[in-house]
Amino acid sequence: MGDDLASAAVPAHTSVARGSRNDNTRRHNLSSLLTAVHYGGPLTRAQLTRDTGLNRSTIGGLVTELAQLGLVVEDAAAETGAVGRPSLIVRPRRDVAALALHPDVDAIELGAVAIDGTVLARRRASVDAPPTPQDAAAFAWEAAREIADELAGLRVVGAAAAVPGLVAVDSATVVDAPHLGWRGVDFRELLAEALTLPVVVGNDANMGLRAEWSFGAARGVDTVVYLNGSASGIGGAALVGGRMLRGGRGYGGEFGHMMIRSDGDRCSCGRFGCLETELNAERLDAAAHDDAALDVLAATLAAAIANLECAFDPDLVLLGGYLGALYDVRRGLVDARVAELAFRPEAEDVAIARTALGGNRLLIGAAERAFAALLQDPAGVPLVAL
Amino acid sequence: MGDDLASAAVPAHTSVARGSRNDNTRRHNLSSLLTAVHYGGPLTRAQLTRDTGLNRSTIGGLVTELAQLGLVVEDAAAETGAVGRPSLIVRPRRDVAALALHPDVDAIELGAVAIDGTVLARRRASVDAPPTPQDAAAFAWEAAREIADELAGLRVVGAAAAVPGLVAVDSATVVDAPHLGWRGVDFRELLAEALTLPVVVGNDANMGLRAEWSFGAARGVDTVVYLNGSASGIGGAALVGGRMLRGGRGYGGEFGHMMIRSDGDRCSCGRFGCLETELNAERLDAAAHDDAALDVLAATLAAAIANLECAFDPDLVLLGGYLGALYDVRRGLVDARVAELAFRPEAEDVAIARTALGGNRLLIGAAERAFAALLQDPAGVPLVAL
DNA sequence: GTTAAAATGTTCCCGCAGAAAACATATACC
DNA sequence: GGTATATGTTTTCTGCGGGAACATTTTAAC
Numbered sequence: 139m140g141d142d143l144a145s146a147a148v149p150a151h152t153s154v155a156r157g158s159r160n161d162n163t164r165r166h167n168l169s170s171l172l173t174a175v176h177y178g179g180p181l182t183r184a185q186l187t188r189d190t191g192l193n194r195s196t197i198g199g200l201v202t203e204l205a206q207l208g209l210v211v212e213d214a215a216a217e218t219g220a221v222g223r224p225s226l227i228v229r230p231r232r233d234v235a236a237l238a239l240h241p242d243v244d245a246i247e248l249g250a251v252a253i254d255g256t257v258l259a260r261r262r263a264s265v266d267a268p269p270t271p272q273d274a275a276a277f278a279w280e281a282a283r284e285i286a287d288e289l290a291g292l293r294v295v296g297a298a299a300a301v302p303g304l305v306a307v308d309s310a311t312v313v314d315a316p317h318l319g320w321r322g323v324d325f326r327e328l329l330a331e332a333l334t335l336p337v338v339v340g341n342d343a344n345m346g347l348r349a350e351w352s353f354g355a356a357r358g359v360d361t362v363v364y365l366n367g368s369a370s371g372i373g374g375a376a377l378v379g380g381r382m383l384r385g386g387r388g389y390g391g392e393f394g395h396m397m398i399r400s401d402g403d404r405c406s407c408g409r410f411g412c413l414e415t416e417l418n419a420e421r422l423d424a425a426a427h428d429d430a431a432l433d434v435l436a437a438t439l440a441a442a443i444a445n446l447e448c449a450f451d452p453d454l455v456l457l458g459g460y461l462g463a464l465y466d467v468r469r470g471l472v473d474a475r476v477a478e479l480a481f482r483p484e485a486e487d488v489a490i491a492r493t494a495l496g497g498n499r500l501l502i503g504a505a506e507r508a509f510a511a512l513l514q515d516p517a518g519v520p521l522v523a524l
Numbered sequence: 525m526g527d528d529l530a531s532a533a534v535p536a537h538t539s540v541a542r543g544s545r546n547d548n549t550r551r552h553n554l555s556s557l558l559t560a561v562h563y564g565g566p567l568t569r570a571q572l573t574r575d576t577g578l579n580r581s582t583i584g585g586l587v588t589e590l591a592q593l594g595l596v597v598e599d600a601a602a603e604t605g606a607v608g609r610p611s612l613i614v615r616p617r618r619d620v621a622a623l624a625l626h627p628d629v630d631a632i633e634l635g636a637v638a639i640d641g642t643v644l645a646r647r648r649a650s651v652d653a654p655p656t657p658q659d660a661a662a663f664a665w666e667a668a669r670e671i672a673d674e675l676a677g678l679r680v681v682g683a684a685a686a687v688p689g690l691v692a693v694d695s696a697t698v699v700d701a702p703h704l705g706w707r708g709v710d711f712r713e714l715l716a717e718a719l720t721l722p723v724v725v726g727n728d729a730n731m732g733l734r735a736e737w738s739f740g741a742a743r744g745v746d747t748v749v750y751l752n753g754s755a756s757g758i759g760g761a762a763l764v765g766g767r768m769l770r771g772g773r774g775y776g777g778e779f780g781h782m783m784i785r786s787d788g789d790r791c792s793c794g795r796f797g798c799l800e801t802e803l804n805a806e807r808l809d810a811a812a813h814d815d816a817a818l819d820v821l822a823a824t825l826a827a828a829i830a831n832l833e834c835a836f837d838p839d840l841v842l843l844g845g846y847l848g849a850l851y852d853v854r855r856g857l858v859d860a861r862v863a864e865l866a867f868r869p870e871a872e873d874v875a876i877a878r879t880a881l882g883g884n885r886l887l888i889g890a891a892e893r894a895f896a897a898l899l900q901d902p903a904g905v906p907l908v909a910l
Numbered sequence: 911g912t913t914a915a916a917a918t919g920t921t922c923c924c925g926c927a928g929a930a931a932a933c934a935t936a937t938a939c940c
Numbered sequence: 941g942g943t944a945t946a947t948g949t950t951t952t953c954t955g956c957g958g959g960a961a962c963a964t965t966t967t968a969a970c
Contacts, residue, residue: 159549159578159926159957159958160546160549160925160926160928160955160956160957160958161926161927161954162549162925163545163546163548163549163926163927163928163956164927164928167927167928174923180951182947183947183948184946184947184948187947192545192928192929193929194947194948194949195928195929195948195949195950195951196927196928196929197948199928199950199951207531217937218937219937219938220937220938220945220946221937221938221939221944221945221946222936222937222938222944222946222947223934223935223936223937223945223947223948224937224946224947225946225947225948226947226948251676260603304586304868330962360772361771361772361776374835376835378764378765378767378776379764379767379769379770380767381764381765381767383764383765383836383916384765384837385836385837385838386746386747386837386838386839386874387868387872388837389834389837389867389868390747390764390835390836390837391837392834392835392837392867393834393835395834396831396834396835397784397827397830397831397868398783398786400784400785400786400787400788400797400827401786401787402786407867408865409830409865409867411786415940435928441786444783444795445783446835447784448775448778448779448781448782449760449776449777449778449779449782449832449835450769450771450776451770451771451772451773451774451775451776451777451778452771452772453772473922477932478794479794479795481775481778481781481795482690482773482775486773488772490538499612515751545927545928545929545955546926546927546928546929546954546955546956546957547928547955547956548928548955549955549956550955550957552958553956553957568918569919570917570918570919573918578957578958579921579957579958580918580919580920580959580960581919581920581921581957581958581959582956582957582958583919584919584920585956585957603966604966605966605967606916606917606966606967607915607916607917607967607968608915608916608917608918608966608967609916609917609918609919609963609964609965609966610917610918610965610966611917611918611919611947612918612919656921766960
């Protein structure tokens with residue numbers, strides 16, 4: 139009740155909130171239904187009626203419209219054994235998809251991901267040198283053609299790219315991706331031209347968290363801190379009250395550059411004692427069979443988590459990549475240190491967990507980002523044959 | 525365009541979003557209008573029409589309803605010199621108010637704040653020892669009676685308390701307010717019983733930022749980090765994409781306990797090198813005429829700001845209390861250090877500013893919190909004669 | 911001073927969205 | 941096979957905003 143108001147965005151200020159009309163209502167309800175079957179898997183009409191609080195007749199009309207838009211199908215109900223007329227099952231259509239691109243230092247990957255989160259097809263190319271934006275766009279075009287041949291009849295909502303680096307708030311410009319060597323590139327335009335599709339570009343850690351939130355270890359949790367250790371450093375992202383932390387310019391969540399040791403080593407970013415320098419892949423490899431060294435690294439991780447906890451008070455801290463691996467081998471130590479350092483009353487421990495999705499995480503997360511527009515306005519976003 | 529989707533909360537997941545009905549539309553539009561005149565000051569009907577995009581006739585009906593609810597009044601238009609029929613001016617009514625309570629170590633204060641942000645009346649009592657919750661509630665009752673006599677005809681939406689300590693996400697329980705010695709107190713119930721009003725309880729730093737956002741130095745900015753130095757330590761709060769950072773349990777934004785020196789002193793919270801220990805009021809006092817010592821403290825502040833920037837990427841960092849004072853005397857040093865440490869591309873500097881509201885900040889912020897329910901549903905929240 | 915133009919308020923009617931009720935249908939249970 | 945139960949379907953109703961026509965109030969032009 140009151141809690142929602144505690145964090146609620148108050149509409150106006152400089153700009154007055156747009157007025158709402160009847161068609162907003164319709165859009166909102168279509169969005170609620172499509173979103174529900176997107177995340178919740180197949181749901182019966184009856185469940186949708188109960189969950190939304192809308193009338194049976196209204197649900198009927200909405201589902202019909204979603205079906206006419208080609209977004210969902212209705213199956214005969216599974217035998218439930220319950221009394222009463224069986225309810226039709228509403229499923230998102232698997233031929234509705236998004237393209238997801240992940241250019242990285244050693245490979246480029248493109249996948250087609252269905253609206254139910256399934257990866258339908260993927261193409262991967264290893265590269266010797268980090269790809270240029272043009273390389274990435276060219277690969278995307280070729281891979282998309284192959285996938286189009288493989289999966290006939292796919293209807294695509296757009297494409298999204300998960301880039302390891304800073305992406306501006308416009309979801310278009312790669313401001314600085316040091317490991318790729320991209321700086322100030324309007325990759326959205328490049329990719330959109332190559333694919334002739336609407337494109338959004340985002341930070342890879344953000345998309346990783348998005349995927350885990352939608353279909354992985356953070357399902358249903360709405361306050362999450364995410365830390366992912368990879369060859370290109372530590373990527374961070376946060377979900378705050380059900381919304382992705384973005385920041386004013388799009389650079390929020392860079393927890394890899396949180397200062398964790400004031401007398402630490404110089405980081406590639408120019409500062410000292412950054413988490414991603416104190417706790418990097420090489421140090422972890424070097425400590426692989428050195429118990430004491432592993433303990434030190436685990437303590438560093440715990441200190442970082444404690445710091446993030448007092449800033450974000452998350453319900454869940456999600457660890458991926460080599461940080462997840464470190465957590466696996468030093469779970470007791472990390473948990474204990476975090477509890478010891480925890481600012482909160484000790485009874486209320488914070489959950490720490492490993493990521494659940496494997497190698498498809500970024501593809502799924504990027505696709506999620508591409509689907510966002512459709513989920514928000516199912517009748518307003520056109521689907522394109524791939 | 526795409527930016528909104530980048531952070532947008534996707535409705536469903538475990539719980540499907542409630543369906544929307546026509547009366548939601550009405551509620552939304554009433555809310556938009558009341559919110560607009562609340563923050564934007566008096567506005568003409570014509571301006572409301574333009575800003576909301578709603579029809580003239582609709583605005584007419586909505587304003588009439590708000591007037592009938594006793595929330596706004598319409599004045600004759602000021603002479604504008606423009607051609608055409610003059611538009612009526614819509615103002616929030618000043619006799620609509622909220623009570624705001626601030627119990628602190630050395631004093632208790634209660635104020636009546638009008639919906640336009642004006643502090644109509646206040647009562648303050650100095651105390652020798654920190655007040656108990658019962659003391660605070662008793663004072664609130666007495667002060668409220670006095671104010672009721674002073675301001676006849678006031679209609680009150682409720683009361684809010686700004687407490688220096690951890691407040692649970694239920695907006696009721698003071699989990700731990702170390703300086704007051706309150707632990708696990710349901711202060712909402714206590715105060716609601718004393719005042720016979722709906723009550724919300726919140727953290728003082730959160731309410732301080734809320735006030736600055738509504739009427740102070742953070743107006744119209746929707747990504748803000750707030751640091752306030754006071755006798756009871758450093759309070760922190762953040763506004764993330766137009767929403768107050770709250771955290772899973774309500775303990776988010778405790779930036780005073782961010783680790784800023786790994787070999788620092790032990791903090792009262794049990795950890796080492798917390799910002800509020802490394803940069804506390806005594807150290808600042810002691811450094812008052814010691815340039816080198818001030819430089820060190822300013823550098824500490826800059827390091828904290830840089831750390832928060834890479835986590836939140838705020839549009840504005842707002843400094844209050846002794847941190848504001850320190851910033852005033854070492855502005856150049858802090859700005860330079862922050863720019864040097866900034867993770868973002870150097871061209872995009874982050875604004876740092878002092879708080880603008882004075883001693884009324886917490887009263888205004890708490891009142892804002894109390895008004896939130898009314899602003900969200902103008903027709904659904906009853907007003908009570910004080 | 912009268913008239914025209916412009917901007918806004920007001921009134922009335924329309925279309926759209928969801929609610930509610932009546933009816934139809936499909937299952938389980940007896 | 942009959943009944944209770946749950947759900948889908950159809951029809952009717954209400955509420956809300958849009959839009960057009962009209963009324964009102966001002967400035968500007970002559």
